[in-house]
Amino acid sequence: MKAVRLHGPGDLRVEEIAAPGAPEPGWVTIAVEAAGICGSDLHNFRTGQWISRSPSTAGHELAGLVTALGAGVDGFSVGDRVVADSRFWCGECERCRAGRRHLCLSLGFVGEVCDGGFAEACVLPARLLHAVDPSVDARIAAMAEPLAVALHAVRRLPKTGGFVLVAGCGPIGGLVALLLSRSFDGTVLVADRNQARRALVARVTGARPVELERDALAAATGGAPVFAAVEATGSVAVLGEMLDIVEPGGAIALVGIFHGRLDLDPNRLVEREIAVLGCHAFEDELAEAVAGLGELSASLSELVDREIGLDEVPAAYDRLLAGEATGLKTIIRMPRAVGA
Numbered sequence: 050m051k052a053v054r055l056h057g058p059g060d061l062r063v064e065e066i067a068a069p070g071a072p073e074p075g076w077v078t079i080a081v082e083a084a085g086i087c088g089s090d091l092h093n094f095r096t097g098q099w100i101s102r103s104p105s106t107a108g109h110e111l112a113g114l115v116t117a118l119g120a121g122v123d124g125f126s127v128g129d130r131v132v133a134d135s136r137f138w139c140g141e142c143e144r145c146r147a148g149r150r151h152l153c154l155s156l157g158f159v160g161e162v163c164d165g166g167f168a169e170a171c172v173l174p175a176r177l178l179h180a181v182d183p184s185v186d187a188r189i190a191a192m193a194e195p196l197a198v199a200l201h202a203v204r205r206l207p208k209t210g211g212f213v214l215v216a217g218c219g220p221i222g223g224l225v226a227l228l229l230s231r232s233f234d235g236t237v238l239v240a241d242r243n244q245a246r247r248a249l250v251a252r253v254t255g256a257r258p259v260e261l262e263r264d265a266l267a268a269a270t271g272g273a274p275v276f277a278a279v280e281a282t283g284s285v286a287v288l289g290e291m292l293d294i295v296e297p298g299g300a301i302a303l304v305g306i307f308h309g310r311l312d313l314d315p316n317r318l319v320e321r322e323i324a325v326l327g328c329h330a331f332e333d334e335l336a337e338a339v340a341g342l343g344e345l346s347a348s349l350s351e352l353v354d355r356e357i358g359l360d361e362v363p364a365a366y367d368r369l370l371a372g373e374a375t376g377l378k379t380i381i382r383m384p385r386a387v388g389a
Contacts, residue, residue: 054107063362066106077174082383086108086366086379088220091370109133110192124175131178131181135194166191167359188382201330202221206277207300211275212235215240216291220378222281226254230255237254239254245375246375283305298322
């Protein structure tokens with residue numbers, strides 16, 4: 050079968066590999082239907098920061114059909130459509146036992162510690178799978194995982210009214226804006242240097258596009274303060290600006306993957322009482338994200354940049370790293386479900 054495998058930093062190859070054999074006890078074979086390219090996939094390709102095995106089949110945002118069940122697997126049947134929890138946790142450490150699997154002491158991710166969804170088929174532990182309504186299109190189902198990440202970031206924000214700022218209209222920032230547009234009792238502001246992408250997110254979510262500059266924001270809000278913000282760019286420069294933009298007593302949720310370090314005077318946080326909230330993956334939000342796919346399907350479909358095949362993945366990485374996407378999510382579609 051065909052798979053896209055990461056051999057090292059900057060070394061991504063489309064290869065023919067053996068199809069999975071019978072799954073081991075507790076594992077499930079999945080014929081992949083659709084998979085999304087994530088910013089963390091691009092980061093790992095650029096830096097190799099999370100390469101723990103090589104080569105490895107990338108891809109942790111995936112949807113597919115169950116084709117085989119290992120011994121002891123209950124709750125799934127052959128033919129079920131499923132999505133994968135990206136977090137590969139141990140289940141034994143103190144954090145896992147407390148239900149904080151996203152902070153597992155030995156946490157890894159699908160597509161890193163085990164082969165992921167940039168292939169015609171993959172094998173995953175049943176404990177990571179969630180069944181999806183078969184009426185939900187596979188490309189929408191593949192967006193459940195990033196939707197859970199966005200939902201976790203939204204829940205980390207303090208409950209305020211007025212205005213909330215989302216910096217970055219990439220996949221996570223756009224999904225954060227979409228969720229806030231349905232739950233936030235106020236006005237959502239979106240900023241991004243990619244004007245086309247910002248306009249798309251504003252149109253789909255009803256958010257107000259703004260420039261990330263104090264005077265421009267003041268004009269957009271009529272001088273009202275911004276107490277809550279989400280940093281979804283991964284830019285230390287943008288975070289530095291946001292620390293000055295958010296009002297004293299406010300909070301910034303960090304969900305972007307950063308490149309570089311911030312030269313920060315901690316007194317800026319102390320004197321202005323700014324809370325900086327790290328948002329790592331998600332906690333228990335995936336089930337809720339899966340349940341909401343049907344309701345959000347139309348909006349999610351509008352945020353898809355394009356659909357590609359496995360052979361086009363390396364070129365898509367280059368395009369996305371160059372910032373050439375106008376939509377938010379590139380979806381890999383398989384020509385058919387292997388073994389289905």
